[in-house]
Amino acid sequence: MSPDSARTIIITDRAHGLPFSKGLLARSMMATGLPPASAYEIAATIQDDLRSRDELSISSERLRQISAEYLHDMAGEEYAARYIRMREVSRLDRPLIVLIGGTTGVGKSTIATEVAHRLGITRISSTDSIREVMRAIFTKDLMPAIYQSAYNAWRGLRVPVPHGANPVIVGFREQTAVVSTGVEALVNRAVLEGVSMVIEGVHLVPGYLDPRQFRNARVVELVITVDDEDAHLSHFYIRDAQTQGTRPLERYRKNFDNIRVLGRYIEDMAREHGIPIIYSHQLDRTIADVLELVVTEAMELDN
Numbered sequence: 605m606s607p608d609s610a611r612t613i614i615i616t617d618r619a620h621g622l623p624f625s626k627g628l629l630a631r632s633m634m635a636t637g638l639p640p641a642s643a644y645e646i647a648a649t650i651q652d653d654l655r656s657r658d659e660l661s662i663s664s665e666r667l668r669q670i671s672a673e674y675l676h677d678m679a680g681e682e683y684a685a686r687y688i689r690m691r692e693v694s695r696l697d698r699p700l701i702v703l704i705g706g707t708t709g710v711g712k713s714t715i716a717t718e719v720a721h722r723l724g725i726t727r728i729s730s731t732d733s734i735r736e737v738m739r740a741i742f743t744k745d746l747m748p749a750i751y752q753s754a755y756n757a758w759r760g761l762r763v764p765v766p767h768g769a770n771p772v773i774v775g776f777r778e779q780t781a782v783v784s785t786g787v788e789a790l791v792n793r794a795v796l797e798g799v800s801m802v803i804e805g806v807h808l809v810p811g812y813l814d815p816r817q818f819r820n821a822r823v824v825e826l827v828i829t830v831d832d833e834d835a836h837l838s839h840f841y842i843r844d845a846q847t848q849g850t851r852p853l854e855r856y857r858k859n860f861d862n863i864r865v866l867g868r869y870i871e872d873m874a875r876e877h878g879i880p881i882i883y884s885h886q887l888d889r890t891i892a893d894v895l896e897l898v899v900t901e902a903m904e905l906d907n
Contacts, residue, residue: 611655617663624662626651629671635722636686637892638679646674689899694724699821700800700902701791704894705808705874706828707867708755709839709856711884715828716804718891719898723802727794731805734786735779749779754806755862772862773869783807788817795821809870810877824901826894827874827881829867835885836864 613624630647634640650670654662662670668691676684693700700723704716713730720728735750744751748760758765758775765771787803794801795818808825815823830836837860844853856863874881880897884890 611660613651613654613660613662615664615667616661617665624651624654624667629667632691632724633671633675633683633687635690635724635895636675636683637888637895638675638683642679646671646678649678650674686896686899689903690723690895693899693902696822696902699795699798700725700898701794701815701818701821701823702802702898703787703808703813703815703823703825704802704804704828705810705826705870706806707870708753708806708863709836709843710828710830710867711839711887711890712804712806712828714887715884715891715894716802719894720802722891722895723800723898725800725802727799727801729790729801729803731783731787731803731807734790734805735783735807738782738786747782749775750782752779753859754779755859755866770865772865776866776869780807780809780812784809784812788813791818791821791823806866806870810873810879822902824898825879826897827870827879828884828890828894829871829881830884832885833864836867 615622615624626644626647629650630640630643633643633646638646650667654660654670668688672684672688675687702716702719702723702725704712704719706712716728716730720726738747738750742750748762749757750760752758752760752775754776755772756775757779758771761771761775761778765774783805784807787805787808790803791801791813808827810825810827815825830839837857840853840856840860843856871881873879882890882893882897
């Protein structure tokens with residue numbers, strides 16, 4: 605180890621003067637969609653240049669400016685601009701709540717995890733988890749709707765289905781209305797604590813919650829869809845393999861028509877309420893599109 609490489613760079617405006625971390629800086633750059641190898645190369649270059657200039661004390665703001673400059677020169681203007689905007693989002697004074705809806709099997713949980721990671725958000729939840737908690741509170745006799753999967757919620761209906769109505773939609777609407785109360789409570793808690801959060805789930809149907817009611821947060825709502833049926837069905841094959849059959853393919857394939865019906869209903873509600881729909885074709889591109897939308901809307905909501 606050379607004497608220069610052992611010299612510690614301190615970020616002066618962090619608690620107790622935290623040491624500069626090349627890995628953390630690279631991770632913040634990867635949030636822009638930059639490949640890991642490129643991010644680490646740029647972070648290492650910044651570290652070496654700071655040491656060569658004997659700039660061993662640096663503020664967070666100065667480090668952000670330098671990082672954006674190096675990103676511009678070594679990766680391109682698109683990455684630099686995205687980095688600046690994402691850093692601005694992380695500095696806003698209200699918590700960010702991201703609601704990712706869409707029917708079963710469109711990749712919501714994977715997208716939610718990646719988006720949360722890249723935005724530095726540590727709290728993630730799903731509407732299925734909320735439904736499980738509600739099952740522990742309410743008996744099946746009291747609230748049968750939450751004891752079925754979303755695409756089979758009609759089996760828990762206790763009232764006649766109106767003439768001409770689709771029972772799959774009627775059952776799902778009843779289940780969504782119940783689960784939405786749990787979503788509202790979860791968001792209210794996050795807002796009270798001032799903590800950003802990502803929530804995903806089939807029950808995040810536009811129109812059931814009004815994002816404007818959460819006045820002390822920036823709420824960004826969107827819907828994910830896969831328009832190609834074969835591509836959508838293939839997601840269940842992948843899920844079955846990845847979970848070693850704990851989420852069995854046959855159950856989803858048997859109910860695939862109902863799952864597609866719910867997808868069309870959720871998309872119709874999104875259009876009716878002006879909520880963005882992101883068409884997922886390739887995962888990395890979809891994650892980048894979601895991040896772009898979240899950052900853009902979060903900044904607009906703060907103005």
